Amino acid sequence: MIEKIKEILANHKDISGYKIKETTIHSNELFFVKKNVDMDRAKRVHHYNLTVYVDFTEDGMNYKGSSNTDIHPTMNDTEIESAIRETAFAAKFVKNPYYPLVQPAESQQASALSAFAKESFPYWMNEITKAIYKNDIYEKGGINSCEIFLDKIETRIVNSEGVDVTDTGYRCMIEFITTWKEEGEEIELYRRIDCSDFDEELFAEEVKNMITICRERAIATSTPALKTASVILTREAVKDFFSYYYSKSNAASVYNQSSTWKVGDQLQGKEVKGDRITMTLDPFMKNSTDSESFDSEGFPLKPVKLIEDGELKRYAADTRYAYYLGVVPTGNIGNIIIESGSKTIEELKKEPYLMTTAFSDFTVDTMTGDFCGEIRLATYFDGRTTTPVTGGSVTGNINELHHELYLSRERSKDNNFEGPAMIMLKNVTVAGIAKD
Amino acid sequence: MKTVGSEFLTRSKPYVRKLIDLLSADYKYVSVLGTDTRGKVYRISKTGTEVYDAMLAERGFVVRLHNGVNYSEYSFNEIDEDKISDIVSDIKANIHKVAKDINTNEYVILEEEELTKQFFSESEVDPVSMSPEEIIRALTEIKELGCSLSELVVNFRAALSFTRVSKIFLSAKKDLEQSYTYSEASMFCVARRDERTKYYFDGFSGMKGYEVIKEMKEHCPRIVDQCITGLIAHEAFGHGVEMDMFVKGRAKGAEYMGKQVSSSITTMHDGAKAANHVSSYLFDDEGTLGSDTTIIQDGILKNGISDLLSALKLGTAPTGNGKRQSFERKAYARMTNTFFAPGTDSYEDMLASIRYGYQIEGLYSGMEDPKNWGIQCIALLGREIVDGKLTGNLISPVVMTGFVPELLQSISMVSEKVELSGGGFCGKGYKEFVKTANGGPYIKAKVRLG
Incomplete structure (x- = not known):
């Protein structure tokens, strides 16, 4: 198909360049209700996505128009010709400043080999199932339902400059609901695990953790009306928190006015009381679904440090936005590493705190820095006793709080994120629900 | 204007029928959903223009069958006369392969009644008939208007997306076909005072065509919504x-x-x-x-x-x-x-x-x-x-x-x-x-x- 698309493109003299992304996905899926399989699914699909570029000059300015379309494998020659003609026509009216396309690289580092490559998918679906249900052993609670997806994804990117790169990756996604019932209502919580390699201990432990969290929520009392508190974020909220730094340090955000960050800025302010943030992007992080040798443009990737001790050292930039801002491209990398902080978790817990374990949905607005979440489970320490609490919400703005944040020395990993296990923020607004 | 159906789905129907017939020899319930959804997104902002396929654009099929215990499904997107037997083999090789020590829920076999129906939606202006030049010009006007509203506006984006959904559903007793078009127009404004950034967005949508752009122009800016x-x-x-x-x-x-x-x-x-x-x-x-x-x-x-x-x-x-x-x-x-x-x-x-x-x-x-x-x-x-x-x-x-x-x-x-x-x-x-x-x-x- 790629050769056919290239042949048709060659007849369109108005096209300056192109990029074709070919993806083949082979997938197996299992859907459980309690411990029983309710449905199974398999998938074998083949996708082609074409971007065409048209360079033109107007009033002395150079522009690069582009437009993008899917070319389905079931399209006949007339349909492909029509899709390319329409896409090229639209690209002529897209008036973006000129930028170069990715050039071929001499070499690219290969991605790590996944265990999923070594056996059949039915074998792995069975192994994943056994690991997930290993700790579902309690009378009062357990797994209510579970969905397991395992994909093999083969990618090839070809462009008009001679880029022709291929990679094979695996994507495992496990979504499960755990429940627990004490005297009152049955409590449930949601968890999703994403990974690219088989890790029996991770699957089994995470189920055990979620059942424990459910049990805690079942006996939790209402969150007190604290107004403000030192809040310790844990688990997925830590990863979500750093999505702000990831987004703000991206060249596209800067160019599109979503970020005002400049290289050399002290991001946490001039007077930092707590820990300073150091952030690196690593395209080869182990067991991450975002690990890849090249980005979606075919640009070869390597690790890059963006923020060091709270100072923005460089932008993350694909070829287009790097050209616009006059910086060296890094390609788009999805894996984030944050360095640890100065305090142990034990030290963070010495003063009164509200430590969040589960939110309804912890939301970080990556443009404004606003964050919020309804508390499904937290632990409140008033200086003497610790109590599991539920209800109410935590809200704040990262810009206003990150001059004093503390990162734990202990670390955690969640798919494409590796960093401190906990973050403590001071003076966070807590809307409690306790009557008194 | 009536939404046009999918030629691809029409020409694929005989292959799908044959696939259902072949699978029906081994499975007591077999149905196939076929989709051919097309659409475009146009986004114009102060800093760039993007034109790309709509999020739900796709073309492919999903087979559902009763495997003797419960239901299995198989998704694929390549079909022609020569591929049908390969699809059947691949389905048999990949579905219902759950290990014997894992329990399964049982489902009865679906009983259907004979049903043949079609639906094609209406819109004032078919967005497919609009030139990209015209759409980009209209969105650029709205973007310029948005940028001029205040000195605090640092970026303003006007967008249009339209999606033409075409589907067929075939089984032993059902023969259903539908095509409908929905469109969405939206505005997204980013404003900044000193280092404080805020944004707001609004949208207009419906089982409509290009007329949503007119609605957005008439209501730009509006102050309340439900x-x-x-x-x-x-x-x-x-x-x-x-x-x-x-x-x-x-x-x-x-x-x-x-x-x-x-x-x-x-x-x-x-x-x-x-x-x-x-x-x-x-x-x-x-x-x-x-x-x-x-x-x-x-x-x-x-x-x-x-x-x-x-x-x-x-x-x-x-x-x-x-x-x-x-x-x-x-x-x-x-x-x-x-x-x-x-x-x-x-x-x-x-x-x-x-x-x-x-x-x-x-x-x-x-x-x-x-x-x-x-x-x-x-x-x-x-x-x-x-x-x-x-x-x-x-x-x-x-x-x-x-x-x-x-x-x-x-x-x-x-x-x-x-x-x-x-x-x-x-x-x-x-x-x-x-x-x-x-x-x-x-x-x-x-x-x-x-």
Whole structure:
């Protein structure tokens, strides 16, 4: 198909360049209700996505128009010709400043080999199932339902400059609901695990953790009306928190006015009381679904440090936005590493705190820095006793709080994120629900 | 103008029929959903222009069959005369391969009635007929207008997307076909004062064509909307009555059927036939005809919404709510057009009745909790009301949390006019994004703000 698309493109003299992304996905899926399989699914699909570029000059300015379309494998020659003609026509009216396309690289580092490559998918679906249900052993609670997806994804990117790169990756996604019932209502919580390699201990432990969290929520009392508190974020909220730094340090955000960050800025302010943030992007992080040798443009990737001790050292930039801002491209990398902080978790817990374990949905607005979440489970320490609490919400703005944040020395990993296990923020607004 | 059907699906029908025939030799129920969805997105901002395929654009097939115990599915996107036997072999090699020591739930074989139907939607101006040049020019005008509104505006984006959905559903007894077009136009404004950045967005959508651009031009900028009523309807009870949750024992709503769950002045609907909006269709992704379900009638919880297999399990009638993100994904019980019915109060009377409060607008996000009836909704803006008047003071963002029955039972006034908005996508948890419309009239309610 790629050769056919290239042949048709060659007849369109108005096209300056192109990029074709070919993806083949082979997938197996299992859907459980309690411990029983309710449905199974398999998938074998083949996708082609074409971007065409048209360079033109107007009033002395150079522009690069582009437009993008899917070319389905079931399209006949007339349909492909029509899709390319329409896409090229639209690209002529897209008036973006000129930028170069990715050039071929001499070499690219290969991605790590996944265990999923070594056996059949039915074998792995069975192994994943056994690991997930290993700790579902309690009378009062357990797994209510579970969905397991395992994909093999083969990618090839070809462009008009001679880029022709291929990679094979695996994507495992496990979504499960755990429940627990004490005297009152049955409590449930949601968890999703994403990974690219088989890790029996991770699957089994995470189920055990979620059942424990459910049990805690079942006996939790209402969150007190604290107004403000030192809040310790844990688990997925830590990863979500750093999505702000990831987004703000991206060249596209800067160019599109979503970020005002400049290289050399002290991001946490001039007077930092707590820990300073150091952030690196690593395209080869182990067991991450975002690990890849090249980005979606075919640009070869390597690790890059963006923020060091709270100072923005460089932008993350694909070829287009790097050209616009006059910086060296890094390609788009999805894996984030944050360095640890100065305090142990034990030290963070010495003063009164509200430590969040589960939110309804912890939301970080990556443009404004606003964050919020309804508390499904937290632990409140008033200086003497610790109590599991539920209800109410935590809200704040990262810009206003990150001059004093503390990162734990202990670390955690969640798919494409590796960093401190906990973050403590001071003076966070807590809307409690306790009557008194 | 009537939406044109898919030539691809028409020419694929004989192959699909042959596939069904071959599989029927080994499996007692076989159906195939075929999709050919096309669409484009145009986004014009101060800093760039983008043209790309719509999010739900796709072309492919999904086979569902009864494997002797329960149902299996197989998704694929290559078919012709030569490939049919390979597809059959691949299906047999890949489905129902669950290890023997893992238990399975049993489902009975679906019994269908003969049904042949077609549906082709109407729109004023077919967006496919519009030149990209014309669309980009119209959006550029709106973008220029937005940029000129204030010196504080650092970026403004105007966007149009249109999606032409074409589907066929074939089984031993069913032959269904539909094509419909929905369009969405939106504006997104970023403003900055010193280092403080805020944004706002608004959208216009419906089972419409290019005419949504005209609506956006006429209403740019508008100051109030009713999308938050829709968000509450969606998160509070929409997800809570998706009946696949009943099968899993994940919905508290199952215990409350026939009971008071909301104030007596509230009535809530969902259904492909309940409104003419972005989720209006003839049949769902399991070949069940769409309907109009009354979820809450005068405060009493009456009905849930269901996909086909949940209805089979529960012994209820399917409501035509079995929807897939794409042919590559499983069907779940999902919302369509979900809204509170109109009341009798005027907006002016509602505003005048509030001594201190906020008018909440601008949908940002929401999260369901069907088991424990918590609710989290985030809105872009709250306009302060003091002594029945808007003071001009704003808060942003606004986090609303609470217990669903408390919120719904606090509804004390409902306005006369219903508006629906279909600009976003609805997920099940954090995946399976499908198109839904939500809305209603203005409602006056008590809710905790964070």
